[in-house]
Amino acid sequence: MEAQEGAPQPRRSRIRRFGSWLGAGLVALWHRPVLLLTACVAFVLLISAFVVQPFLIPSSSMENTLRVGDRVLVNKLAYRFGGEPRRGDMIVFDGTGSFLQSEPTENPVTGLVRGAGAALGLAQPAATDYIKRVIGVGGDRVTCCDKRGQIKVNGKPVAEDYLFPGDAPSSDAFDIVVPEGKLWVMGDHRGRSRDSRDHLGEPGGGTVPVGKVIGRADWIAWPVGHWTTLDRPRAFDGIPGAAGSHG
Numbered sequence: 001m002e003a004q005e006g007a008p009q010p011r012r013s014r015i016r017r018f019g020s021w022l023g024a025g026l027v028a029l030w031h032r033p034v035l036l037l038t039a040c041v042a043f044v045l046l047i048s049a050f051v052v053q054p055f056l057i058p059s060s061s062m063e064n065t066l067r068v069g070d071r072v073l074v075n076k077l078a079y080r081f082g083g084e085p086r087r088g089d090m091i092v093f094d095g096t097g098s099f100l101q102s103e104p105t106e107n108p109v110t111g112l113v114r115g116a117g118a119a120l121g122l123a124q125p126a127a128t129d130y131i132k133r134v135i136g137v138g139g140d141r142v143t144c145c146d147k148r149g150q151i152k153v154n155g156k157p158v159a160e161d162y163l164f165p166g167d168a169p170s171s172d173a174f175d176i177v178v179p180e181g182k183l184w185v186m187g188d189h190r191g192r193s194r195d196s197r198d199h200l201g202e203p204g205g206g207t208v209p210v211g212k213v214i215g216r217a218d219w220i221a222w223p224v225g226h227w228t229t230l231d232r233p234r235a236f237d238g239i240p241g242a243a244g245s246h247g
Helices: 002-006 009-050 108-119
Strands: 052-056 071-075 090-094 129-136 141-144 174-177 182-186 213-222
């Protein structure tokens, strides 16, 4: 009698083991895509932090070269090993202390989410990040404008064929010698760009420290119809160097 009552126990044990194995398998299948996705996101964030960062163009200040909604790839290694920005480069930089005198406050959680989205090119960049074109480097004298309405760098006019159609090189006159270690930057759509010209009377005189440069915009990656490399224009070829300049 006792043997008959105990007979089903091994069967129930096998069922329980099978149930445990099935449950563990389902949990593994559930977590594997999540782990894979997490690893992929972490890898992309790592690449974005140190090598190439997608940057969503938030305004029309660089039209027609860059349009609102374009995603450019910013080469963070361009100036990492001794190189410095050159005239004509399109750079992304932190404008704190030059274009912005104080960093805007932001909810930490919101800032973290926005920062992650910006690093993936899915959200607008921080309010402190800008993209502009380098017009003058340390030691350069940049003036506006000559009799033909052109900006001059170290006395040589610059034929800026990348400007937005119909834009003048500048509606404001200026004459500045760029301090060493600083950059004079301007947007390609001069009528829509708040750039070095707008900050002449502020601390830093509108120039951007080289140390604040995040990287150089080298490619338009999105949308597909805008795919292209962003080469340095030839407008700055032949500009005479100034003492201490790197152009």
